[in-house]
Amino acid sequence: MNDRIDLPIIPPTVLSGVVEIGRREGVEVGAWFVGTGLDIAQLLAADPIKVSFRQATAVLRRAVRDLPGKPLGLLVGGRDMLLSMGMLGVAMRSCATVGDAVSVALDLHLASGSLVDVDLEHLDDEVAVRFRERRPEPELRRFLVEEALSTLMVFARTVIRADWSPSRVELTYPPPPYAAEYSRFLRCRVVFGAGADRAVFPARALDIAFSTHHEPTRAMAVDACRRLLGSGRTEPEVVAAVEAVLERDLRHPLSAADVAGQLHVSERTLRRQLALAEQSFSVIRDRVRQRHSIRLLRESSLPVAVVAREVGYSDIRDFRRAYIRWTGHPPSAERRLAG
Template sequence: MRASATKLDLPTIPPSVLSGIVEIGVGEGRDVDRWFAGTGIAGPAALSSDSIKVSFRQAVSVVRRAVEDMSEAPLGMQVGGRDILLSMGMLGVAMRSAATVGEALSIGLELHQASGSLMDLELECATEAAALRLHERWPEPLILRFLCEEILCSTILFVRSVVGADWAPERVELTYPAPSYTRRYERFFRCPVVFGAEANRAVFPTATLALRFPTRSEPTRAIAVDACRRMLDVGAVEPDVVAIVETLLAQHLRYPLTMGAVAARLHITERTLRRRLTEAGESFSAVRDRVRRQRATALLRETALPIAAVAHQVGYSDIREFRRAYIRWTGQPPSAERR
């Protein structure tokens, strides 16, 4: 389907995560070239190019093969546990130059894909506790453990590198079963780890967001943030404006962007965006519905999430409104899609 191709097949992801996997695979004596067969990436040597970017589908194909090849290894922890400059690159520089943990996380939430991230992130805040919540960009149960380990380990190492090596979250919640190397989780996270939870997240005191960074540098932050944005081509309007709108909407499904917000991110007026979509034979509402429908259908088919949770994932707080929308999109209710 069109939206699947535009969202998942566009080469927009820096290959830093793949480079980390290859480095570990080579060290383990694995045939890493086999991981790239048929992906369209010209082998592991291609990852060293400064200009290369890969698509989500390409990255997932390589990760899946690596995870299958090293099924008992804590591969995600190994990749996420590397030096911050290796795992986060320029994004790490931008975040280290922020004033506080909260500001650093805001930068990370906006630009996390500059580090090659393959999940989407959300900050949940309450009076006493906050949480960094991880969301799959597309259901990939075979590599979920890897994806969560990589992001959580790199993020926690980042915080420790700035505020102190003793920092630890209050608890970590993970939806998947405990792996064979659970003790490694305990040693790294230094907090209770709950498996089989309803969400993937790291919970920490809300006061952590106010912790100040001794590495703060406003000029460095501005330069690094700009570099990350240019790396992701944020604000660049390509000929296929439909693909760009789909990508932006897909990245913010839980809290949907308005047409005005999308136009602002593209540095054009709402009127110009409407005109360009019309010229492409599309409307903003049609693109938004298509992105929501395809994400909802994938979640209904590939996961065991309750229908109410699926509704929330695609931006509906009212399950009845979601059911009506799904019937309008597909001619059948969500429950029928699941069956």
């Protein structure tokens, strides 16, 4: 996974939860995003961007420092199931049994925005859901495990029964200052300083049937999760961040300095990061304009002059020249080619 930490492939579920809690606590949450290439508006939009593991952990380290002594992971994961799990929660609750839901979770847990990896261990007459670090993050380990563990608990208590608890929970780290919150929330024996981070329960629990089982919904939700995981951009995070800023309003062209300001970095830093990614600002801007121009020409009946304005060209002649440079043909030919 380490070679993918810079790819924006993670739904920002955890980050949006931390922002919500930070605001409630009166913290200046905007400072968490400085230099990351992200801003809060991108996370809370109706169609939020995805983030990279590196971006997410940079924000979370600042959040954890600003909220010391808070059971932050428990609070984020302990929200309503649909807030913490999204479409993955729908897919899992529509399964036939706990075992089926676990299989779906193991396959698709990234669709929930999870920042840890999960597997299932068989321990004689017990099984354990084990949480593994995607890469070493000592400052965040407790938060990440708390979030994943409490998300699991909320799901189980929503779908199985409200008083469900594992047989025990084993955690590798020492008791936090708020250890009593673990006992209150988990309602089972908690072992700190253990050899693994995991929730252990009887193997027979895998056979528990769900009253919410509905195969058509499960199939639809699983497909949606797969599409979500498959739709992430695969370019480096700085490139995706620049594209996301430009896409907000192409009608008002932004300079590299404008974009750098919105990403909370200097223009020099932005250009250096783009150079490391073997990209340039002008190439990215042209790519975004081209993509939107083609979509508008193919999927709408807008006149070419209007399409030009929608992607930031005040002079239709400049737009035509750019379009020919991008595609090899004028924009007036695009609809004929598409047809």
